[in-house]
Amino acid sequence: MSDSDHKTVFLIDHGPAMGESSKQMVEYDIATKSRPQGVVPLAPVAKSLWTSSIEALCEYCRIVWDIFPHNKLLRFVVGDTSARFLNSWNKEEQNLNHLMKSLSGVGPPLKKADGNIMVGLVSAVGAVAQQTSAQNKLLSSGSSVSNRGRIVCITQLKNDVHLKTIVDCACDAVNKHCESASTNEGMLPIDSLELVIIHVKPFGSNSAITEHSLTPASKNPKVLVEAQDVKATRHGIAIANRLLHLVQRHFDLSVTSITGIPMKEEQHANSSANYDVLLLHRRLPGTAIRESEHSMWDGELSSTMLLKWGTPKINYNELYHCTGAARVSPVDVNSRPSLCLTNFLLNGRSVSLEHWNNRPDGAAAGSGGSRQMTHMISCRGSDIFLHALGIFRPPFEDPPNISDGPGGKVKDYRISDFGEIIKHNHLLPLGGRVKSGTLPIDGAMAKLDRRTRYWPLVYSKSIIFNLAKTVDPLLEAIVKENLTPDDVLQCQRVIYNLIGLERDGAALPLVTSAGSLSRGINKQSKREEQYKSMWRELEDLLRAHSSTSSKHMDILDCMLECIGKGKSSRTSSSVDKLKSNVRSGANEIYESPESPPPLKKSKTENESSARIRPQKGTQSLLSMWTQRVENTNSQRHVEFYGRLASDGNKAVLYPNFEEDPNNAQNTPANQDRQTSRHGHHRYQGHHRSGTGGGTREEGGRSGRNTPQGSKPKMAKKTQKPYPQ
């Protein structure tokens, strides 16, 4: 925003001198094959100096807006007896359509008007003093802005004295604006101003001014003046070319020729010839700076770089190292080769290009060995970019293998599971579509954080991530930011299923990290140990997520209750207190989700679960008999769920007693009777298994999916906690 090319004001003389004919004829009625012989062509017309200048100006603007869609702003002042602005610094008014429309309102200069460009010049200086929205943004963010600008004045001068009056006038105007800028809102003092005066004259005119490159004005060193003298020769191309050289210098553009573009001939569709297209673009980083001082020249632009057409077959799924990318604008936008190239690219093709050095001996750079792709041209979102590819060796060439470093010897990384995280955190350009105040990027990071809160890197470090089918619904749901009641239900089902598995003594996938397992321990205790670490892991997972929302917390609570943790201290009077306790505890643990839970807790868990668990180790005849009896009994009998989930085989009744005002009226005796008869109803409500039928089915299904053999039994057992 502090560059001198951020703001450019064009001052176009609308005085009678500009209305003069350029004295160069344009033939518009050219002979074609289809026209019958003997028809006299119409007389050619002559462009006025004004028309030639405006056409050239439009080309200048087209290139600037093509290459810099933001932050390079152009304004236009038409000066005759008064000054007329054609647009403002507003972004909406920075395009060719707007300019052409306002220009048509101006029309060609009137023959007899009394013109004086000074009024326009003062307005142009005022425009440079005006803040642009980008400058305003910078200022309000507290940065300093150096307000620089450029005025390009297209006029016809009488002589060098006339030139000096204009320069003096500009110097005075700058001083005046600097003084008043401090008091005027939206104005900035001008720190430096480039004034480029282009003297245009018709063919055959002898009026000349002394051309000079940028030099500080004697009256005000802040103003740098450049004078150019151009004759509107060859249908005004001279003016256009002069402006092309100027735009190249003003915006530090490179001229690149794409050479050898194969194109079908218009006349002979079967043969193809090679064409060249000249492009302008911002200088690509990584290329040598070459001085090209031709801005006082009326000839065609010449290319500083030749790029030879390579192949349009580029793999989009390969990432090339690209040192720079620049928007391009064709020098001759409507020529057939240009149109052919741009349309080809706009259709989504990319072309590789090869830097071509035209050596005097005729040998090209790449002629010896294999071709090297040095550049690429492609279209991205309807803008065409020229990419410079990195052709030098990377500084880390031939690095050591990643598997030789830390972690390199580990074999069972959860790479495909991480792929799921990648898919879930695929970024999209959400610009403006997200209503809430948070930036999408912050939302993205929060999501990634939730997905990785508890995420073992290797399979062997986790039991629950190996219990795919049983635990998946919980793993999927728990990473969500907001849980629906259905999600909570899913999670609870998973926990009950796990309890079911444990009760049935289903084997868990073997995990090597449970290194505490020593030989000699019998199968039974091994399994116990496994379930213990599984519950520990699940608790870690749920604790890591419990801070997300109260529903996440509920799931943790549910799990703790099921395995009998946290219940011991929970009395009917201190439920809330306990909840907050657990919550604060969870927060602490969240700091380090992988730290093992306190020893004390696992002890209580061990005791409680040991009593509930069916004994399967050493079986005597009696135990087998009792078990059979129990089995048949269990068809009819339902174990009191409160006891199942309790610590020490004792159920706490009415844990929410104080919370529920309705229940508070019941006498203890009443309650006791009710509970002993319909105890499960109470708990059914507590665990939100309202859709009991569905739950039962779900439980059965997931039970069948487990690798354990005792399918039917398990299915029955999982039903039991949820009777109708």
Next chain:
Amino acid sequence: MPTVIAMDCSASMHSWSAPNKEGNVLSKLKLASECGMQILEFFAEKMKLEHLAVLSFSSDVEKLSEFSRDYAHLKLSIAKMKVRDKSLFSQLVSYLNQFVVETWGYMEPCHIIIITDGRLSWPEDITIAPSRTLFEFPGNLHILCLESTSSLTSSGCMTCLKNILEQNSGKGSITSLLKSRLNEHEVISTMKNELEKFLNDRFKIFEINLKCGSLSSQVALYPAPVADKTGEEFDDSFQIVGFLDVADVGNPPVLSRHLLSPVADKETSQNPDETKDFAGSPAMAIVLHGSLKIENKVALVKVSPNNYGVIYSWPCSKTKSNLVLSLLPPGAESVPWLGNIRQLGPSSLLPSTGKKIETPTFPVQPRKGSKRSYAQPTVAWTRPTGLQTDIQKILRSAKKLPEKSQVFYKDLNRLRRAALAFGFHELLEGISSLLERECTLLPGTAQPEAMLQLSHAARELKASVGAGYEHNLEPLKTDFKFNR
């Protein structure tokens, strides 16, 4: 980053340093080669990936070794150094500009370590254009002087060296390796200490914590990244924001690229048992690398409040690949087709309003109404062919009237509007007469409507000069049937 060791071997380097009791003397050249060896040993031990080159310079530059990681070879090359004539620093600069750029290009930052007695001749009258720096590549110039600071100052060499450093926009350092009045043993030990300090100071492995949500991995970046021009410092950890398809990222312009290699975490490595077995403890960077490779994705990473990069799997040979970070140019809008990086998010952030919203896709399109000139019909008449092509087009459709009347009027209106904007009213007259003549040239087989349309257009073109830019020439209505 690549490093060049340039040894001053001018005649002044042959001068004696402090003579010892036995009358043996150490030449500065000998000291210089000691320094060179020490530098090589430092790199061999701590920065194995570094490429080094050795040069000696006097009035001419001699390449003792190409850029290489073969430290034995590099050491041998230092031994080849010989005393020559006087030192010409400008010679070295122009040599380096060619030598470094040839291998690494104009973008790769490079360290230049010069070992000298401080007498570098730099003609006062050589000044570099303000827009340029000493080197054509981003070069850090470190001048190591085998001289004490006081003698450098008194001889006026210091001013010259500072001047040189200024020409390099102050990027680099001047270190004096000796102190005044030292005996032989002290000379070597002081020099070694000073050099050690310098090397430890300037050449560090850049380590950072790479975070992916709650997962993290300590990684080393090679070469060390350089903070952007605005001087914004890197964050304490690089945080992954999300993931993108390789095709969507679409070869963005990149400032620099760096190899990411996992290193043993400092905290865990305090435990001696774990350092031994560091290859066995899992590292997130490896999971990341494996998944990025399989999914063919890149990870977008935030490196500082205003700077971003992409991490991807980079194939270094047919079978091997590594994790590489490419830093994007500064700012959240440095890649036009990604849009503002701060506006990137997962699709789950889209409001679920029941209505089906179109999922936004890459590349991000420029805002409406700002199409480039090559992507829409544009008028450019600075060259006569531009105007002639437009007129030919109109004439072609004029011959196929009334079938082509849509195209005919569209093109005619476009031409009319351009002529109005350019103040080229004479052209409208001309085109009007051109159309009138076309009327007379119509073949006898032509439909009568063609003639009607042509003369209507010719008439209207002339009459509507004052009608304004938005005025549209409409086809003459020839169908008088009522539309039901």
